[in-house]
Amino acid sequence: MNHGTALLWKRRALSSLSATRRGLPKEKMTENGMMSRAKVLTIDTINPTVKKVEYAVRGPIVQRAVELERELSQGMKKPFAEVIKANIGDAHAMGQQPITFFRQVLALCSYPELLSDNTFPEDAKSRACRILQSCGGHSMGAYSASQGIDSVREDVARYIERRDGGVPCDPDDIYLTTGASDGIVTMLKLLVCGEGVSRTGVMISIPQYPLYSAALAELGAVQINYYLNEEKCWSLDIPELQRALDEARQYCNPRALCIINPGNPTGQVQSRKCIEDVIRFAAKERLFLMADEVYQDNVYADGCQFHSFKKVLFEMGPEYSDTVELASFHSTSKCYMGECGFRGGYMELINMDDEVKAQLTKLVSVRLCPPVPGQALMDLVVNPPQPGEPSYDNFIKERTATLSALAEKAKLTEQVLNTVQGISCNPVQGAMYSFPRITIPEKAVKEATEKGQQPDMFYCMKMLEETGICLVPGSGFGQKDGTYHFRMTILPPSDKLKILLDKVKEFHQKFTQQYS
Amino acid sequence: MSVLQEISQNVKSIKQLDYAVLARRANQIQKELSQGVRKPYKELIDLCWGDPHSMDVKPLTFVRQVLAACVYPELMSSHKLPLDVRQRAQWLLGRCDGGSVGSYLAPTGIPEIVQRMSESIRRRDGGVPCNPDNIFISPGSQWSLTVLVNNEAPLRTGILTPVPCHVTTIMSIKSLGAAVIPYFLSEEHGWALQVEELQRALESAKGGCNPVALYVINPGNPAGYVQSRKSIQEVIQFASEKRLFLLADEVYQDCVYGKNSEFVSYKRVLAEMGPPFSDTVEVASFHSVSKGFMGECGLRGGYVELVNLDPNVVKYIFNLICKDSTTPVLAHFAMDLMMNPPRPGDPSYPLYNQVRNAAKHQEHVVNSLPGFSCQPVEGGAFVLPRVFLPPRAIQKAKEEGMQPDTFYCMRLLEEMGVLVSPGCEYGQKEGTYHIRYNIKNKLHFITT
Numbered sequence: 001m002n003h004g005t006a007l008l009w010k011r012r013a014l015s016s017l018s019a020t021r022r023g024l025p026k027e028k029m030t031e032n033g034m035m036s037r038a039k040v041l042t043i044d045t046i047n048p049t050v051k052k053v054e055y056a057v058r059g060p061i062v063q064r065a066v067e068l069e070r071e072l073s074q075g076m077k078k079p080f081a082e083v084i085k086a087n088i089g090d091a092h093a094m095g096q097q098p099i100t101f102f103r104q105v106l107a108l109c110s111y112p113e114l115l116s117d118n119t120f121p122e123d124a125k126s127r128a129c130r131i132l133q134s135c136g137g138h139s140m141g142a143y144s145a146s147q148g149i150d151s152v153r154e155d156v157a158r159y160i161e162r163r164d165g166g167v168p169c170d171p172d173d174i175y176l177t178t179g180a181s182d183g184i185v186t187m188l189k190l191l192v193c194g195e196g197v198s199r200t201g202v203m204i205s206i207p208q209y210p211l212y213s214a215a216l217a218e219l220g221a222v223q224i225n226y227y228l229n230e231e232k233c234w235s236l237d238i239p240e241l242q243r244a245l246d247e248a249r250q251y252c253n254p255r256a257l258c259i260i261n262p263g264n265p266t267g268q269v270q271s272r273k274c275i276e277d278v279i280r281f282a283a284k285e286r287l288f289l290m291a292d293e294v295y296q297d298n299v300y301a302d303g304c305q306f307h308s309f310k311k312v313l314f315e316m317g318p319e320y321s322d323t324v325e326l327a328s329f330h331s332t333s334k335c336y337m338g339e340c341g342f343r344g345g346y347m348e349l350i351n352m353d354d355e356v357k358a359q360l361t362k363l364v365s366v367r368l369c370p371p372v373p374g375q376a377l378m379d380l381v382v383n384p385p386q387p388g389e390p391s392y393d394n395f396i397k398e399r400t401a402t403l404s405a406l407a408e409k410a411k412l413t414e415q416v417l418n419t420v421q422g423i424s425c426n427p428v429q430g431a432m433y434s435f436p437r438i439t440i441p442e443k444a445v446k447e448a449t450e451k452g453q454q455p456d457m458f459y460c461m462k463m464l465e466e467t468g469i470c471l472v473p474g475s476g477f478g479q480k481d482g483t484y485h486f487r488m489t490i491l492p493p494s495d496k497l498k499i500l501l502d503k504v505k506e507f508h509q510k511f512t513q514q515y516s
Numbered sequence: 517m518s519v520l521q522e523i524s525q526n527v528k529s530i531k532q533l534d535y536a537v538l539a540r541r542a543n544q545i546q547k548e549l550s551q552g553v554r555k556p557y558k559e560l561i562d563l564c565w566g567d568p569h570s571m572d573v574k575p576l577t578f579v580r581q582v583l584a585a586c587v588y589p590e591l592m593s594s595h596k597l598p599l600d601v602r603q604r605a606q607w608l609l610g611r612c613d614g615g616s617v618g619s620y621l622a623p624t625g626i627p628e629i630v631q632r633m634s635e636s637i638r639r640r641d642g643g644v645p646c647n648p649d650n651i652f653i654s655p656g657s658q659w660s661l662t663v664l665v666n667n668e669a670p671l672r673t674g675i676l677t678p679v680p681c682h683v684t685t686i687m688s689i690k691s692l693g694a695a696v697i698p699y700f701l702s703e704e705h706g707w708a709l710q711v712e713e714l715q716r717a718l719e720s721a722k723g724g725c726n727p728v729a730l731y732v733i734n735p736g737n738p739a740g741y742v743q744s745r746k747s748i749q750e751v752i753q754f755a756s757e758k759r760l761f762l763l764a765d766e767v768y769q770d771c772v773y774g775k776n777s778e779f780v781s782y783k784r785v786l787a788e789m790g791p792p793f794s795d796t797v798e799v800a801s802f803h804s805v806s807k808g809f810m811g812e813c814g815l816r817g818g819y820v821e822l823v824n825l826d827p828n829v830v831k832y833i834f835n836l837i838c839k840d841s842t843t844p845v846l847a848h849f850a851m852d853l854m855m856n857p858p859r860p861g862d863p864s865y866p867l868y869n870q871v872r873n874a875a876k877h878q879e880h881v882v883n884s885l886p887g888f889s890c891q892p893v894e895g896g897a898f899v900l901p902r903v904f905l906p907p908r909a910i911q912k913a914k915e916e917g918m919q920p921d922t923f924y925c926m927r928l929l930e931e932m933g934v935l936v937s938p939g940c941e942y943g944q945k946e947g948t949y950h951i952r953y954n955i956k957n958k959l960h961f962i963t964t
Binding site for chain 2: 040042043045046047049051054055057058088091093095096098103104107114117119135136140141142143181182190191193214220255286288325338339340341352353359360362365366367369371372374
């Protein structure tokens, strides 16, 4: 990287550091009455809920990682040759290859003149034509309907029906979204209301994906934590749900229960029985169920299987399937596609009151429409090449290769980490992460506390500085008091992952010794 | 009873659009036409939206070629695409993690692209410096409203918004629980923004809410005005005096047609006014890839430039954007293509230049017909003529429970197969009626 580019990195890295880290002068603050007057927007006048928003996945440790990259590129000597960002679930950034067929169709949609190019297979061309036909002016550059392109929603509905063994799906219940995050936040916006003791409470698993806590903080909703059981492979226990709910009822109005399956960061794949129990619980306690199922194709462990909440719901019969209100979220960012940059997603709403649906439709129209290329990609995900089509064999080959590589890496991660004394890793049954528990010596905990840092943040920062490996501390996701974890993705290519895991092992042993 | 029966009041307060009624009828008519039902017209013409591609304006070839090559890099090795396309695609892809448009976009955007954007902004503003650190990639302005709106304060946050104003802004403000403080643009003076009116609006808000920000749209939407430098100065002075945060919606900055009109950015005027204004007035300026002659609405790309904001506040804005990462990589690339188009000498330049010139020379003369009066359309994407409705029509509308201009639009739809939107959607002076339609078409109305 040349000097000019390195300077850019510096500027960008610095800009994303907190003001205090940058050591900015405080002259704009109103300490000195003679100085420049106070701004309209200060930390005292901005929306107070915004101050509570934190998002660990891109938090201070990542900012430090970016800074280290810059220093490396400037030739500064470090104990490592490169920074490895194992913090974020970004498959392509770690070298995973896109599905050729999807990219071919999207290229054809972007520049339809390519339809006359005979290097593109016929099935890609016909998919592209179909998508373009549904777009305004036959262009991906036109706005779509706020709920998403009709034909894409129909295709999504058919996919869901196939996936769930024939359980019917109405395209009208499908809303295309800008990634799953958009759908989740929109539903929360709809749900959160009330004041004081009747303020909406939302149950989320601990550990959880920090989008939920950040969104709840921003909306001023009450976060109700229910703890997953680490000893039982991060299982969800109904008594724990009940405990959390009963306590919460004293200070808020619990209305929703969020569950991530397969889990993030924990990687557990819930059993069918567990899903039934959760549904019964939601029905009994009259809770709106939010099922984050973006990792539905990422299931690796023997004996584990993805069961969609909707399918289980309908198989439980009309007592439940007619009454339990459920939103299920999916995305193009995970599974075997890994297309985070397209911001494609959908949510399916089951048993939603018509009037509420009308309000939701109104709410989504405020943001006009989800990105059209993402909608087109979602269409391909739910409508991939079929047996007999020219692209089928290659598609299956690519998909299988990606998913089996992930399965291998999941196993490898669990194996290696469990050979380290002081690290204990539950099986990575699904999703894209390991979330091992780490033992941090008392001395280190003390030093961290003196520094005003969470002990696992202290640990991860040290790991970053000494090995160049960027992980996210468990405190960013929530964990039982007195326990420490980190989240590491399984996404780096196998050979790199091996090296990574060995480095983590080495670091942990060194660290433990250093602070014993 | 549904668990969700009780929902957020903020959501409930978003008004249902009158357009929805018209759109439903339009859909029905469309169906009837396709079933062969006889009408005085063969097809429906929808002129409601500022969406060039759906109006059959072609996407820019250079843009689409680059995006295609970025999506499917195999295209870069063929010589079917011009050299500058391949080079640009290669450069853009090289800036992505893993060399793929499928990786996440950093919340602050790709540094090199943002750097180029800042240089482009500096050129636009005649040399006024632009700090890339103050540029945030975000589609739309809703997040900025989130930062401004304080629902824990004793008085509701108030935001001064123009009348007429495009709908999504009003909806966004309301959905966050803030109050809209309307200030009327002066139709007789070409929709001019008058400071006395701003003053009146501010006064009217006293005790009812806490005015925090002033939202301006330049060039305008739905009214097609382009603010003069003098007008912008007055607004800046007002904002400074009254301590208001300036939200400058400048997404139509590339759509200026009036012979004597020129787009000048709020930032430029602010800088040229010098201290104390240039150091103190806080501005958020918005731009987008949806408008201009690129018109890529479906990509959902835009940015905001923050001027004079407290660095501590910027830190929190960064957090918000991290959580809400909604900008696709392709949209970010489109920003680079919009702000750094082909240059003379590039293989793609001749075609690009041809299209750009054609767009500039569109005729925007609105025929003056009896019953209509229209201010000059200097910029933007729409025409907003005033319609003079006979008292009987107004009476009929009231009987049918419709706004008079919605009623007019409905009749226009039924009898001419033309769909336009009613002025009541955007706000208008009591007793006046307007319609809004897309500027890309010339239209001859026959009054009913």
